[in-house]
Amino acid sequence: MQCDLKTDTTRYARQVILSEIGVQGQQSLIDSKVLVVGAGGLGCPVLLYLAGAGVGTIGIVDDDIVDVSNLHRQILYTIADVGDLKVLAAKRRINQLNPEIVVHTVVTTLNTDNVLSLLADYDIIVDATDNFEAKYLISDACIECEKPMVYAAISQFEGQVSVFNYYNQHTHQRGPCFRDLFETPPPPHLTHSCSEAGVLGVVPGLLGCLQANEVLKLILDAGEPLSGQLLSIDCLDNTFHLLNIDKKIRAGTLGNTLGATSIPAWRESDWLSPDTLHDWIATYTPFQLVDVRDVSEHQQRSLGGKLIPLKDIIKRQGELDPARRIVFYCKSGVRSKAALLAVRSINQDAELYCLEGGVERYLAIYPDETLPVVS
Incomplete structure (x- = not known):
């Protein structure tokens, strides 16, 4: 049963008093539907904070099981969850945090046959995946469905976050997509998962929190989303770089803090x-x-x-x-x-x-x- 703000004012009291949210904003959160693709290092903090904020309907797509090697960074899970499907363990934890929101789980990997139907019922899509194939698929599907994609990627001590395919209701313009940043995937031998390259556990936590923040900003129409911008973070020296992303003219594709710099196309x-x-x-x-x-x-x-x-x-x-x-x-x-x-x-x-x-x-x-x- 979805939460009713009239009967659950205490839970959200600390954010309802914010002028940017208020009762109307909280109701917008309750009425919103967000799909999180990936329930790993990025997806775990995203799911926790969206549930805590009162996002009314959350979808989770993942087909992996909880492994003990996940626990240092995937904060939804405990040793008791090892061996269980991540989507089911995640749903249990979310229901413990906020039992009044709706959680849908799908045990699958995205492909060209199911991606459009999986995205159809949601307002915002969160890319919490760890591979380029999925990121391009999500981006292309978001273009097809005209939905915003909240993106993040991590490697070792570094990460980046952005919002793609965002339609600005005030300017009536749509922002860049993932292919405007990386037009084509890199060769397979140049891409490494966390299990190959390694990652400090707090890095996906930090990036996932930033993703959740972008989702909430989109729902509330508050502040400036990271549309047309890539926030790049190095956690070893605490440097944050904000880069501009140029939008390019393309056909359908499915089937420094010291001053922003435009990112040209990769060849x-x-x-x-x-x-x-x-x-x-x-x-x-x-x-x-x-x-x-x-x-x-x-x-x-x-x-x-x-x-x-x-x-x-x-x-x-x-x-x-x-x-x-x-x-x-x-x-x-x-x-x-x-x-x-x-x-x-x-x-x-x-x-x-x-x-x-x-x-x-x-x-x-x-x-x-x-x-x-x-x-």
Whole structure:
């Protein structure tokens, strides 16, 4: 049975007194329907805070079971839930927190056959998944269904959050979608799940709270949503960067806090293969090699070149030589791609490349090689 605000004023008293919410806003929360795709590290805090805030109907899509390795970050679950379906364990916990909201669970993975029907009955879609295939599918379906997508992604100590496909009722314009940020998926060998890359447990908690905040802002029409903006967070040095996302004209697709920077499109030709880099070395092709990892990683194992950590790439742009080809590298290719896009946003003419597979793949092919490239 869905909660009736008239009979449950005490539960929401602390937020109802906020001028941005009030009784009318709380009723909007109770009347809203939110689908959360993924009940893992991101989905757990999202679900808890949406339920706590009084979102009236919550849908959960996930087909995984609770494992003991989940417990350090997936705060919905306890040791007693290990072995149970996540959606059922999540529903039990949500009902304990707020028994008067409606919780629908679906044990499945998204695919092109079911995604539109799963999204149809909800107002807002939360992407709490951990793989690119699902993110593109959710984004394309949100475009098709004209629904906002609240996005987040995490890796190790870093994360990002945004709101895609948001229709602004005041300007009557729709914001960028996920493909405006990443037009095409990266190669499979460059993407890593938490089980592969690792993650500090509080990072998905922080990002999930930000996602829940964006959902509540959308329902309440309060503040400015992260539409057309990507909030990027590094929890090791507490840096927050706010980047603008340009909207592009496209056909249907289903079947720095110091000043915002536009993110240009990624191109497949931006990847530089290890073999090509090796050939450039052998033929003395002029280029600048830049390691965008942190100091400790560079000292442990590197290909040489100039060290400019990703977080410093904009403020140290004067150390880059746009007269030469510039090759960015990191552990696997993710951070170097971000560095390339950041530099391209302020210098469209520079010839920039990202080492495909990063230092790991290069040294797997050419073991124990250090490149004699100095800036």
